[in-house]
Amino acid sequence: MPLHPQAEAYLKTFQTDLGVPLSTLTAETIVAMRALDAFAEQRGPIIPLPLVRDDVVAGVPVRVYRPAEDGRPLPAIVYFHGGGWVFGSVDRNDALGRDLAVRNGAVVISVDYRLAPDHPFPAAADDAWSVVRDVFGRPGVYGADPERIAVCGDSAGGNLAAVAAWQARDAGFGLAHQLLVYPIADVAMDTGSYRAYASGFGLGADEMAWFVAQYGGDPVDPRLAPVRLADKAGLAPATVITAECDPLCDEGEEYAAQLAAAGVPVEVRRYEGAIHGFFGLPGFFDQATEAREYAAARLAEAFK
Numbered sequence: 156m157p158l159h160p161q162a163e164a165y166l167k168t169f170q171t172d173l174g175v176p177l178s179t180l181t182a183e184t185i186v187a188m189r190a191l192d193a194f195a196e197q198r199g200p201i202i203p204l205p206l207v208r209d210d211v212v213a214g215v216p217v218r219v220y221r222p223a224e225d226g227r228p229l230p231a232i233v234y235f236h237g238g239g240w241v242f243g244s245v246d247r248n249d250a251l252g253r254d255l256a257v258r259n260g261a262v263v264i265s266v267d268y269r270l271a272p273d274h275p276f277p278a279a280a281d282d283a284w285s286v287v288r289d290v291f292g293r294p295g296v297y298g299a300d301p302e303r304i305a306v307c308g309d310s311a312g313g314n315l316a317a318v319a320a321w322q323a324r325d326a327g328f329g330l331a332h333q334l335l336v337y338p339i340a341d342v343a344m345d346t347g348s349y350r351a352y353a354s355g356f357g358l359g360a361d362e363m364a365w366f367v368a369q370y371g372g373d374p375v376d377p378r379l380a381p382v383r384l385a386d387k388a389g390l391a392p393a394t395v396i397t398a399e400c401d402p403l404c405d406e407g408e409e410y411a412a413q414l415a416a417a418g419v420p421v422e423v424r425r426y427e428g429a430i431h432g433f434f435g436l437p438g439f440f441d442q443a444t445e446a447r448e449y450a451a452a453r454l455a456e457a458f459k
Contacts, residue, residue: 162357180365204222228299230260231305234248238310241370249265272371277372309336313339313340316338320393353402358432381410389417390419395408396426397423
């Protein structure tokens with residue numbers, strides 16, 4: 156399929172994911188870039204909610220969104236933002252956290268995990284698991300129904316969600332669902348989509364290699380590359396969303412295929428002509444709203 160017209164228009168202005176040459180990225184410029192958000196107006200409205208509070212859970216900052224004023228237990232979504240393990244924050248993804256809460260009628264716990272290279276692998280994965288474990292251990296603190304807890308993440312956040320899902324299985328927790336949006340499922344970078352969309356489609360293969368280098372870790376460690384997990388049986392049911400014109404497309408779909416082969420209920424939806432990052436930018440991409448509606452329908456099924 157050709158690029159979606161909205162993706163084509165986007166790429167005329169934003170040709171690469173980082174927007175700067177890799178050679179200019181120093182510790183100082185990384186810090187400066189974290190403080191900026193060129194896409195703030197395109198991330199969607201800041202929906203008013205009855206309760207939004209910042210907290211620290213097991214040493215990890217989180218923001219909790221609750222879409223209802225009553226105290227009844229609600230489904231819970233533990234959300235991990237994208238950004239290559241290097242960028243992103245709860246503040247930057249505030250609009251999406253609110254949208255997930257309203258669209259799903261759920262408590263959303265958005266996780267401000269530690270970022271590389273300041274905190275390399277496995278810091279982000281450790282923080283993700285600490286929060287998921289706490290939600291299962293103290294659901295009442297969040298107003299969460301312990302039988303209806305899901306994890307969700309996009310890109311690097313999808314990686315963290317996938318890793319937390321198998322850690323939850325191994326801990327005996329009954330995770331209701333894992334929603335993985337164009338997840339980093341491997342770091343081998345040797346798939347057909349990596350070759351086809353290596354440059355000129357936003358997130359480039361060279362940028363992805365830079366992100367992986369900042370995070371570090373052993374390429375065969377399943378905490379870094381979930382496709383390397385030997386036993387996927389018994390993992391939570393999954394939804395995997397991919398973008399066709401994205402280097403990460405094939406590995407996300409491969410991970411879904413592995414889940415299915417292990418007997419895990421999984422559904423994959425590829426957004427044709429879409430590029431990496433579309434899910435978080437409804438101001439640019441109509442497909443963002445379409446994908447969020449699809450994801451909400453999948454979560455509604457999981458939360459029944």
